[in-house]
Amino acid sequence: MRFSPIIIFSYNRPWHFLNLLNSLILNLNIEKHDIYVFCDGPKNSSDKIKINSIKKIINSFKKKLKFKKIIFHKKNIGLANNIISGVTKILKFKSHCIILEDDLELNSATISFLNHYLKILRNQKKIGSISAHSYIDKLQSSNDEEYYITKRHSSWCWGTWSRVWNNIKWNSIDYSNHFSNDLEKKLFSKGGNDLNLLLWGQYKKYINSWAIRFNYFCFKKNLLSFQPRYSMINNRGRDFSGTHEKFSLSKTRDMNYFPILLKKIKLKKYLSKKIDIFIKNSHRRSFKLSVRHFYKEKSIL
DSSP: OOSOOEEEEEOSOHHHHHHHHHHHTTSTTGGGSEEEEEEOOOSSHHHHHHHHHHHHHHHHTTTTSEEEEEEEOSSOOOHHHHHHHHHHHHHTTOSEEEEEETTEEEOTTHHHHHHHHHHHTTTOTTEEEEESOOSOTTOOOSOOOSEEEESOOOOSSEEEEHHHHTTOOTTOOOHHHHHTOHHHHHHHGGGOTTHHHHHHHHHTTSOOOHHHHHHHHHHHTTOEEEEESSOSEEEOOTTTTSSSOOSOOOOOSOTTOOOOOOSSOOGGGGOOHHHHHHHHHHSOOOHHHHHHHHHHHSSOO
């Protein structure tokens, strides 16, 4: 487990992909990590041009990064299918991995952080993922620990283990049982006010999200996420270019933040009701999905 494999997912944004690689090469020992790239296929001729640019960018970094395998899908399969199939391929023969999407900018400690804690927490059965993104940058707290543990798993710059991922049944969720169980809905919403609505959107095929299904699986298995107090990454995809992100640029509080790499973790120390409540209330429901749910179900999740 010394150097975790890194999986990068891309599509049609060469400018973001280049920015990601430029930030990646600043990370210590990055040349020792095997890197796998999965690029979704084109929808039109414009996409073909952009994907060709991504191929050229990869070629220009081959002396700086160790690309183990590069897959360009011939057809467009969508973000969720690309990530599910790509991570599944790697975790069939690897015990863990780091997962990046092409719109991220990393600080120089990000890979060391993820690599270290994927190793340290590999046998912690209550932890389902690690992320370099923080949900609580804006939380004012006197108890300023270097880390926290949350019910909400992040899809921004994260890692997991085969012991988690390989047990997920992506297309076998019992949605009807969940939505008829008021207690289960209440407990699931502790990870965010938007989670039940997103799961309903997935159920009704208004969205296609691997992340909501991953969060639901972890909820059912009582798996938590380990994250740094302050974000170590910046998401540059919120510039109207992404599939899901349609807002302004996000900013981290401190891109140079580097949490102490503890050798032992006492999980209870990093649990906080205040943090749980902050994360729950900081996630707002999708207006579009709320309207659809009210129209279809005559209720509000």
